[in-house]
Amino acid sequence: MSNPDSKCRFCKAPLSVTFADLGMSPPSNSYVSLAKANAMEPFYPLHAYVCSKCWLVQLQMYQTGEDIFSDYAYFSSYSDSWLEHAKAYTGKMCARFDLNASSQVVEIASNDGYLLQYFKEAGVPVLGVEPAKNVAEVAIAKGVPSVVKFFGETTARELVGTGVQADLLLGNNVLAHVPGLNDFVMGMKILLKPTGVITMEFPHLQRLVEDRQFDTIYHEHFSYFSFTTVEQVFAKQGLTLFDVEELPTHGGSLRIYGRHTEDGSKPVSGQVNALREREQRLGYTSLELYKSFAEKVMAIKRDILEFMIKAKREGKSIVGYGAPAKGNTLLNYCGIRTDMISYTVDRSPYKQAHLLPGTRIPIYSPEKIVETKPDYVVILPWNLKDEIIKQMAHIREWGGKFVVMIPEVKVIP
Numbered sequence: 427m428s429n430p431d432s433k434c435r436f437c438k439a440p441l442s443v444t445f446a447d448l449g450m451s452p453p454s455n456s457y458v459s460l461a462k463a464n465a466m467e468p469f470y471p472l473h474a475y476v477c478s479k480c481w482l483v484q485l486q487m488y489q490t491g492e493d494i495f496s497d498y499a500y501f502s503s504y505s506d507s508w509l510e511h512a513k514a515y516t517g518k519m520c521a522r523f524d525l526n527a528s529s530q531v532v533e534i535a536s537n538d539g540y541l542l543q544y545f546k547e548a549g550v551p552v553l554g555v556e557p558a559k560n561v562a563e564v565a566i567a568k569g570v571p572s573v574v575k576f577f578g579e580t581t582a583r584e585l586v587g588t589g590v591q592a593d594l595l596l597g598n599n600v601l602a603h604v605p606g607l608n609d610f611v612m613g614m615k616i617l618l619k620p621t622g623v624i625t626m627e628f629p630h631l632q633r634l635v636e637d638r639q640f641d642t643i644y645h646e647h648f649s650y651f652s653f654t655t656v657e658q659v660f661a662k663q664g665l666t667l668f669d670v671e672e673l674p675t676h677g678g679s680l681r682i683y684g685r686h687t688e689d690g691s692k693p694v695s696g697q698v699n700a701l702r703e704r705e706q707r708l709g710y711t712s713l714e715l716y717k718s719f720a721e722k723v724m725a726i727k728r729d730i731l732e733f734m735i736k737a738k739r740e741g742k743s744i745v746g747y748g749a750p751a752k753g754n755t756l757l758n759y760c761g762i763r764t765d766m767i768s769y770t771v772d773r774s775p776y777k778q779a780h781l782l783p784g785t786r787i788p789i790y791s792p793e794k795i796v797e798t799k800p801d802y803v804v805i806l807p808w809n810l811k812d813e814i815i816k817q818m819a820h821i822r823e824w825g826g827k828f829v830v831m832i833p834e835v836k837v838i839p
Contacts, residue, residue, distance in 0.1 A: 432475070432486050435607050435649065436659055439479035441486075445650075445716050446640055446723050448472040451758045452783040454644035454751035459780055467783060472755065474643050474650065476716040480658055483631060483650035483716070485643070487605045507813045509540060511675055512598075516544035519594055523623055525550050532585075532592040532617065534577045535600035539565030546570060553590060555581065578606060582613035591619045598627040599676065601656070602647045611663045614684075621691055624665065624684035628656075632705065633678025635715065637833040640723040640759070641752040642677065652710045653680060653701045660684055669695040677809045677832075726834065727760050733835045734766045742801040744829075746770030747814055749777045749789045753806030756831060758784040767804060771795055792818070799824045808832050 432441045450469040458467065470488040477484070519525060531545045536554025538561050545552045546569065554572035556562040562572040575581045577600075585591075595618050604610040614624055629642055631652040643650070651659075657667050660682075669683035669692075680701075685692050709715035737744055746753065749772040757767070763785050771792045772778060780789050795803060795818065803821055805811045808830045815828055815838065828838040 434477035434480060434482055435484055435487075435605065436482050436655070436662075437477060437480040439477055441475040441477060441484070443476050443478055443713060443716060444720060445474040445476045445483050446643060446720050447474075448640065448643060448723070448755065448759045451645070451755060453646065454754040454783065455646060456783045457749070457777055457780040457789070458783060458786065463781060463786070469784070470645060472643060472645065472759075476713070478713055480655055481652060481711060481716075482655045482659075485645065485648055487648060488645065505810060505813070507810060508675075512541035513544050516541065516548060519596075519625070520545075520548055520550065523594060525594060527551070529593040530591065530619075531594045531596070532590065534595070534597040534614075535603070536565060536570070536572055537561055539568045539570035539572070541596075541598065542570045543568055553585075555585075578609040578613045579616060580613075582616035585617055590617070591622070592617050593619055593622050594625070595622060596625045599629075599679075601626050601628045601651065602649050605648050607649060607659060608662065611659055611665065615663045615665055615686070618665075618686065620686060621689055622685070623692070625681055626656075626684070627673065627675065627679050627681045629676050630672065630678050630680045631655075632708065632710070635719055637677060638722050638726050639677050639752075639832055640719075640726070641756040641832060644751050644755045646751065651680075652705050653682075653698075654705045654710055656680075656682060657698075657702065661687070664688070666694065667698060668692045670697050670701055672701075675809070726832070729835050730756070730760050730762075730831050733829070734762065737802060738766060743768060743798070744802045744804060745795060745798070745800040746787065746804045746806050747792075747795075747818065747828075748772055748805065748807040748810070749774075749780075749782060750807040752808075754783055754785070756806070757782065757787065763787065768798075768800070769794065770806065795821065795826075800826060802827055802829050802837070804829045804831065811838075 451472040452467045452469050474485055527549050529550050531550050531552045533542050534555050536556045542552040542554050554565055555577050556572050557576045559574050562574045565572045631650050664687045665684045666687045667682050667684050671681040673679045744767050746767050749770055769788045771790050771794050777789050778791050805814050811830055830836050
């Protein structure tokens, strides 16, 4: 049942149509320290709605951005494949837009400097805007200048007032995390130089729907975008999307390229029109597609539980690999606790010696898997499965097998 007062965060139309109701869940990055193991945790509804006017899929806001991001447990530099992606992006942008020592690159949600470090190496001036102080401090220690602020119209005007404007303004996996969507995009309009370029990357709603990626729904992801919707969001603030790429990252993402609508120097590519038309053809501008997703989610939950119960009845040991936010959505929605998955491991020391929120599954370092030699290792960050299978290939020495749960339960020998 929707809150009768809930309105779309972009167009303000009333929200009443369910996309996916995943029940009650704790905030997905609120890892529990051992010292607080007996303390109460807050649970909030994890209920995604679709706006029947602009087609934005969204969660209602139960926590402010300050609550979620002021002290954050996600550090981008702990993923090798993500660093490779950042390095390749840097080379491509420098070549395509002729970025050099007289250019200015600004990254919104710059995290621990994982990406800007490569622009800095290329001799391009950089600035990061990062709301989480603990993460920004790591970037500053690397020599990546960063300001600790939430981005929006106010921060953009402050930066312009200090003489900063962007030739390239970028944000990777931040647009979904923004509760005040219109204020955020207005800030980009203000900070962008007259002929500057915006690039944003975010998970593509088409991939979420087709690959049943319900676990990418969690409280800090306020919005889930089709190209059709994101184009409207940018157009409202006087920004035109002139190019788009489909990427394999995070289970299937879009990289959009934006410019000032009044900047006629960058024509709109054929890919923009083709993607908009494809989404329309597939049903992303009609309610039927959105209403059918909930049953797909329930079906995969049954499949996951059937696999777990059968394996445990056979006396098999099961552990997890990774402690990503998406894993917490999946485990909490499916009701999986230590009776099914004994523990999980993560390379990030910031997560080790903690418990997963809600499920209270303990997190160890990856060496634990060698000690206990489990039969199955469930890869929770399935978007990094190739990287993890390569890193953990030694589990095959004792007959261990990998398992992924999305888009379907699959055992990888």
